[in-house]
Amino acid sequence: MMKSVMEVLLLLMLFFTAHAKEKSYSPPEKTTQTRCRSPEKETFTCWWEPGSDGGLPTTYALYYRKENSETVYECPDYHTAGENSCFFNKNDTSIWVNYNISVVATNALGRAFSDPVDIDVVYIVEPNPPEKLTVVVMEDKGWPFLLVSWEPPHKADTRSGWITLIYELRVRLEEEEDDWEMHHAGQQKMFNIFSLRSGGEYLVEVRCKPDHGFWSEWSSTSYVKVPDFFSALIFLILTWLLHMNSHSLKHCILPPVPGPKIKGFDNKLLKNGNSDEIFSALVVPNFPPASASKYEEMLVEYLEVYVPEEPELMLEESKDLLDGCLKSLNSRSDSDSGRGSCNSHTLLMDKCGETKEEERQTNRESSLMETQGWKEEAINHDTSGKVKTWPSVYSPLPQYGSNPLDKQSSLETAKQHSLSTSSFLIQPGTKDALGPSYTDFCLSNKENHLHPQTLAHRALQTRSDVNISNIGCKRSPATEYVEVQRVNKEDMVLLQPVVSRCGHIEGCPNLPKGEDYSKLKGVDCDNRLLLQREGTGEDVCPCVEQETNREGGNCYTSSTVSTTQKPTACMYTAMPLQEETAVTLNGYVDTATMGNLPSC
Amino acid sequence: MEKVLFAVLTLVYLELSMRVVSAPICSYGQAGCHVPSLADLFERVIQQSSRMHSVSSDLHSEFEQYFFPRKNLIRKRKCHTYDILTPEDKENAQKLGREQLTEVIVRLLQAWGEPLSELYQSMSQDQNQDFNLYSSNKALEISGILHELKDGVTIITEKMKLLGVLSNTVGYNSPESLVPSSAFYTQADLDSMDHHDLLYCFRRDSNKAKNYLRILKCTTLPEPDC
Numbered sequence: 069m070m071k072s073v074m075e076v077l078l079l080l081m082l083f084f085t086a087h088a089k090e091k092s093y094s095p096p097e098k099t100t101q102t103r104c105r106s107p108e109k110e111t112f113t114c115w116w117e118p119g120s121d122g123g124l125p126t127t128y129a130l131y132y133r134k135e136n137s138e139t140v141y142e143c144p145d146y147h148t149a150g151e152n153s154c155f156f157n158k159n160d161t162s163i164w165v166n167y168n169i170s171v172v173a174t175n176a177l178g179r180a181f182s183d184p185v186d187i188d189v190v191y192i193v194e195p196n197p198p199e200k201l202t203v204v205v206m207e208d209k210g211w212p213f214l215l216v217s218w219e220p221p222h223k224a225d226t227r228s229g230w231i232t233l234i235y236e237l238r239v240r241l242e243e244e245e246d247d248w249e250m251h252h253a254g255q256q257k258m259f260n261i262f263s264l265r266s267g268g269e270y271l272v273e274v275r276c277k278p279d280h281g282f283w284s285e286w287s288s289t290s291y292v293k294v295p296d297f298f299s300a301l302i303f304l305i306l307t308w309l310l311h312m313n314s315h316s317l318k319h320c321i322l323p324p325v326p327g328p329k330i331k332g333f334d335n336k337l338l339k340n341g342n343s344d345e346i347f348s349a350l351v352v353p354n355f356p357p358a359s360a361s362k363y364e365e366m367l368v369e370y371l372e373v374y375v376p377e378e379p380e381l382m383l384e385e386s387k388d389l390l391d392g393c394l395k396s397l398n399s400r401s402d403s404d405s406g407r408g409s410c411n412s413h414t415l416l417m418d419k420c421g422e423t424k425e426e427e428r429q430t431n432r433e434s435s436l437m438e439t440q441g442w443k444e445e446a447i448n449h450d451t452s453g454k455v456k457t458w459p460s461v462y463s464p465l466p467q468y469g470s471n472p473l474d475k476q477s478s479l480e481t482a483k484q485h486s487l488s489t490s491s492f493l494i495q496p497g498t499k500d501a502l503g504p505s506y507t508d509f510c511l512s513n514k515e516n517h518l519h520p521q522t523l524a525h526r527a528l529q530t531r532s533d534v535n536i537s538n539i540g541c542k543r544s545p546a547t548e549y550v551e552v553q554r555v556n557k558e559d560m561v562l563l564q565p566v567v568s569r570c571g572h573i574e575g576c577p578n579l580p581k582g583e584d585y586s587k588l589k590g591v592d593c594d595n596r597l598l599l600q601r602e603g604t605g606e607d608v609c610p611c612v613e614q615e616t617n618r619e620g621g622n623c624y625t626s627s628t629v630s631t632t633q634k635p636t637a638c639m640y641t642a643m644p645l646q647e648e649t650a651v652t653l654n655g656y657v658d659t660a661t662m663g664n665l666p667s668c
Numbered sequence: 669m670e671k672v673l674f675a676v677l678t679l680v681y682l683e684l685s686m687r688v689v690s691a692p693i694c695s696y697g698q699a700g701c702h703v704p705s706l707a708d709l710f711e712r713v714i715q716q717s718s719r720m721h722s723v724s725s726d727l728h729s730e731f732e733q734y735f736f737p738r739k740n741l742i743r744k745r746k747c748h749t750y751d752i753l754t755p756e757d758k759e760n761a762q763k764l765g766r767e768q769l770t771e772v773i774v775r776l777l778q779a780w781g782e783p784l785s786e787l788y789q790s791m792s793q794d795q796n797q798d799f800n801l802y803s804s805n806k807a808l809e810i811s812g813i814l815h816e817l818k819d820g821v822t823i824i825t826e827k828m829k830l831l832g833v834l835s836n837t838v839g840y841n842s843p844e845s846l847v848p849s850s851a852f853y854t855q856a857d858l859d860s861m862d863h864h865d866l867l868y869c870f871r872r873d874s875n876k877a878k879n880y881l882r883i884l885k886c887t888t889l890p891e892p893d894c
C-alpha cells in the first residue's frame with residue numbers, strides 16, 4: 069500500500085519536474101504592431117502582432133473607444149480579415165471620429181494590454197490597386213507611343229466624390245530589371261508614354277492613392293511589345309527611293325525603244341494636215357551637204373532603166389503607188405527653178421526601179437549602150453549591181469533604207485497597188501561639178517489599168533531637176549533632155565538625148581512651134597499632167613494621162629511628176645488620151661513652169 | 669543689317685499681335701466680365717479647400733513632431749465645432765441633400781474665421797518658440813485661403829439658387845455667436861496645447877469641408893468621372 073503511494077508520488081514529482089524544466093508558463097506578452105487600414109473610407113480593418121503567449125493558450129481581444137465617449141466596444145468581427153485581425157464594417161465605421169483601439173492578450177496566467185492606438189479612418193485609407201490596366205501601341209506621326217488606361221479599384225467610390233484618387237505609373241523594358249520610369253498621372257485615368265525603343269517589350273504598372281492616404285500596391289503588370297518600326301522605316305525609305313527613281317531604273321533595265329524621228333521635224337505638223345507646212349518643213353536648206361568628200365558617194369554612177377512587166381504606162385500617180393514606193397532623190401544643182409521637183413515627197417518610185425535591178429541590169433546596160441550622148445564615164449555600174457541612191461531626205465513616207473531586199477519587198481507591195489504605168493528609172497550621169505542631176509523614172513503598174521496589149525505609150529514619170537526649159541540652144545550641162553526613141557520588144561523604152569533640138573525646132577527657146585514638145589501647164593487633181601500644146605493653140609492635156617492610148621506613142625514627156633503631188637489647178641481641160649487628138653501630140657512637159665506645186 | 673531689323677520688327681509685331689487678353693472674372697455678370705460657369709466655380713473652390721487642408725495638415729504634423737515627439741499621446745480634446753452636426757459617413761452625407769450639405773459647409777467655414785486669426789496672432793506674438801516663427805506664416809496663409817473659400821462658397825450658393833438647383837431656404841443666419849468657440853476667444857493667451865488642439869481640429873474640419881464640397885459638386889453636376 070505504501071509502496072504504491074510512494075510510486076505515484078514519485079511519478080508525479082518526475083512529471084512535474086520534467087515539465088518544469090522544459091517550459092515555464094507566464095502571462096502573455098502584449099501584442100504589438102497594431103495596424104489599421106481602410107480600402108475605401110467606408111470600412112477598415114486592424115491587425116496586430118501577437119507577442120509571446122507564455123506557453124499557454126492565449127486569446128486576443130480588441131477593444132475600442134470612440135472619441136469623447138467612454139463606452140468601450142469590442143471588435144465586432146475577428147474572422148473576416150483573417151488571423152489576428154478585426155474588421156469594422158460600414159455600420160461600425162465613423163469617419164472624422166477618433167478611435168482609440170487596444171488589443172488585449174489573455175491566457176490562463178494573465179492578460180496583457182497593447183499600447184493604444186488613435187486612428188481617424190480618413191487618414192488610414194489605402195486603396196486597392198487600380199484595375200483593368202490596358203496598354204496599346206499607338207502612332208503619332210509615324211512614331212509609336214503607348215496609350216495606357218485603367219480604372220479605379222471597384223470598391224473606391226470616386227463617382228460620388230466621396231473619395232478622390234491620384235495615380236502613378238511605372239514603365240520599364242523587359243530586359244532592364246529595376247530600372248523603372250515613373251510617371252505621375254494626377255487624377256486622370258489614361259496616360260501616354262513616348263520615346264519608346266522600337267522592337268522593345270515593355271512592362272507597365274499603375275497604383276493609386278487618395279489625396280491624403282497611403283499608396284496602393286502596384287497593379288498587375290501589363291506587357292506590350294512595340295513593333296519594330298525602325299526596320300519598317302528603313303523599308304519604307306527604300307521603297308520611296310525606289311519609287312522616286314523608278315523612271316531612271318526603268319531606263320536602265322528596260323531601255324526605251326527609240327522611235328523614228330526626223331531631226332528638226334515637228335510631228336505636230338503632220339497632225340495639222342496642211343501639206344504646205346509639211347513640205348516646207350521638210351526642206352532642209354543646206355542639204356545636201358556641199359562637201360566634196362561626199363560628193364563621190366552621192367554621185368549616181370550609173371543609169372538604171374527599169375521597165376516593169378506590165379506594159380501599160382500610167383503617168384498618173386496615185387496614192388496607192390505612193391504607199392509602196394519610196395523615193396528620195398536629190399540633186400545638188402538646181403539650175404531650174406522647178407522647186408517642185410525637190411519639194412515633192414516621192415517624185416519617183418525608187419522601189420520600182422530597184423527591185424528589178426538585178427533583172428534589169430542587163431537591160432539597162434544594153435539600153436545604156438544604145439543611147440547616145442551619154443556621158444558614159446559618168447555611168448559606172450556598180451559591181452554589185454545595186455543602185456546607189458541618195459539618202460532619203462524628204463521622207464514623210466517611211467524610209468526603207470538602202471537595203472535592196474527591203475526595197476524589193478516593198479516594191480512587191482507596191483506592185484500590188486501599183487499603177488499600170490510603166491516608168492523609167494533614168495539616171496543621167498554627168499561628171500560635171502555641178503553634180504549629178506538625174507532623173508529617176510519609176511515605172512509602176514496599176515493593175516486596174518492593165519492593158520497588156522497596149523504597149524506603145526509609155527508614160528514617163530520623171531523627177532528631174534533638169535531644166536527642161538533650157539531646151540535647145542542653151543545647152544546647160546546640168547540639163548539633159550531625153551526623148552523616147554523607141555520601145556523595144558522587151559518593153560524597154562529607149563531614150564536618146566535630144567541633142568539637136570535647135571535644129572529641129574525653130575526658135576529654140578520658143579518651143580511652142582515645135583510639134584514635139586509641149587509645155588506642162590500643170591497637174592490636175594487626178595494627178596494628171598496637163599500639157600499645153602503650143603503652136604496649135606489647142607490646149608490639151610495629153611500624154612501624161614494614164615489612160616493614154618499608147619498607139620500614138622509619140623508623146624514625149626519629161627516631166628516632173630510627183631507621186632504625191634497635189635495636182636495643180638488644171639489650167640486646161642484634162643482630156644483623156646483616149647481621144648484621138650491627144651495622142652498625136654508630141655510635146656514635152658515644161659517643168660520649168662511648174663514651179664512650186666500648188667496644192668489642189 | 670536690314671535682315672536683323674526686319675527680324676526684330678517681325679518679332680515685335682508678333683508679340684504685340686499675340687498678346688493674351690484677359691477679362692476680369694466676376695460672379696455677378698457685370699458688363700465686360702467673363703462669367704465663370706458653375707463647374708468652374710466648383711473647380712476653384714475644391715482646389716482652394718484642398719490647398720487649405722494640405723497646409724493645415726502639414727502644419728499639424730510639424731507641430732506634433734516638434735512639441736510631442738512621442739507618438740500616440742492621448743488627449744481628450746474637444747473641438748469648438750463639435751456641435752455642428754456633420755455627417756460622418758457616406759450614406760449620411762448623401763442623405764442630407766444639397767441644401768443641408770451647403771449649410772454645413774458654410775457653417776464650418778464660418779466657424780473658423782476667428783480662431784484662425786487668433787492662432788496667427790498668438791503664434792506671431794510668441795516669439796520665444798522658434799516653431800512659432802516658422803509656422804506663423806503658414807497660419808496666415810491658411811487664414812487667407814479660408815477667407816477666399818468663404819467668399820467662393822457664397823458665390824456658388826448664389827449661383828445655384830439662380831439656376832434653381834438650390835432652394836432659397838439656405839440662409840446665412842447662423843451667427844458665429846452660436847458657435848461655442850467663443851469660449852476660446854476669451855482666453856488671453858493660447859498656449860501650445862491650444863495651438864495643437866486648434867490645428868488638430870482645423871485639419872479635420874478642412875477635410876470635412878473639402879469632402880462635402882466634392883460631394884456637393886458631384887451631386888449637382890453629375891459626371892461619369894467626378
